[in-house]
Amino acid sequence: MSPSQPATDDAADLPRHLLGLEGVSAGTINRVLEEAQGFRALLEKADKKTDALKGRTIINLFFEASTRTRTSFELAGKRLSADVINISASASSLQKGETWLDTVRTLEAMTPDALVIRHPDSGAPHLAARALDSHCAVINGGDGPHEHPTQALLDVLTIQHHKGPIDGLKVAIVGDAAHSRVARSQIHALHTLGAAEIRLVGPKTLMPAEAAPALGVQVFHNADAGLKGVDVIIMLRMQMERIRGAAVPSQREYFRLYGLDPARVERAADDVLVMHPGPMNRGVEIASEVADGPYSVILPQVTNGLAIRMAVLNLLARQRQSAGPA
Structure with a gap:
């Protein structure tokens, strides 16, 4: 799939979320790698942006400090022309007593297309994915000592x-x-x-x-x-x-x-x-x-991290359009 062209019907073959790599098939991994190769070439050009995710919304929800991963996901979303919002736990309603799952559900109600979650506890992105009713993709940005x-x-x-x-x-x-x-x-x-x-x-x-x-x-x-x-x-x-x-x-x-x-x-x-x-x-x-x-x-x-995150966002955030309402 070209990075600048709409997703084809085979997007349906992809998982709804990227929560880890345990049990993920070689075909799915190679699909992401192939997509990333195209974006890797794009990053070598003077104009590094594509409108692939124009009109889509990506929320980076980080309950744990991060510079590299959060910046990489943010830049990846912007290079795809998505609207990108960064939220850290220190600036969220968690400081007012709200549970983190309530925070996730509140953000879901704003109809994002992808939610990138980093959390200090293993399995947190998995719990969030099960809690969502929409076709918003959950991407694990690192959960405790579990997976990245x-x-x-x-x-x-x-x-x-x-x-x-x-x-x-x-x-x-x-x-x-x-x-x-x-x-x-x-x-x-x-x-x-x-x-x-x-x-x-x-x-x-x-x-x-x-x-x-x-x-x-x-x-x-x-x-x-x-x-x-x-x-x-x-x-x-x-x-x-x-x-x-x-x-x-x-x-x-x-x-x-x-x-x-x-x-x-x-x-x-x-x-x-x-x-x-x-x-x-x-x-x-x-x-x-x-x-x-x-x-x-x-x-x-x-550099390859930016290409991979562009590929993951492009493949998963597009699925909302083909899936329709939950």
Whole structure:
């Protein structure tokens, strides 16, 4: 589908909401990636706007602090010519005692076409989607440590742009996987698209509670062993706001054992990609010379994030027109 043309009847094949990537088919993921490729090309032009969502309304409802994701969704909506409204919990009626679901229902009554929700509690976007009576699409902008689907999709788009198909690649996800919604979405997407091997690398205290076989990953507590021969390294931020107690002795010790420095990059494949969902903690998860080095695609991830969010909004916000009244 061209980014500037109306959605076709096959929009009906898409899910109504994007709440996570667990159980989402390869066909649906590839449909979003294909759409994003068109928008990625648009972003390289002088005129970066399209009227694809002219007349549509997007509401970004963030119950948790965010700069990258909220800005990316806001800019994506505006590049599509949608009316975009940003609401943060600190400025909402929640401060006056209203429940967050009442806030969602009130916003639904204003007939938006898509509602992007970030919430500190896992499952909050799912509850919101079940509470809606209209055909407004709910998009998960990150729910607690559960999932962050658009981040995983932009990571996949970045990998494909540099490596081609995901099928057959070895990917290492390094760091605080226990508290990372990004890691869970990445694992689902990479499995669905046929990655040969997914490794989680980090200390036992920062590994998910789920058993490795249940996630379909290999766990390495030694970073040098975990990075050997991998095609892609995805570094994770230390989720200090979610960690209870002392998960690691110190940030300095963590970097010594698990930080990505040039020596560890050398253990990976010769054409390895280095990625990070941001924001980065330099000197804790990753050395500056790696983050700014020749293998890094961290800034292209940000650009691809805009393309992915344009694709998701364009595909899901259009469905209201074809669906008609609820």
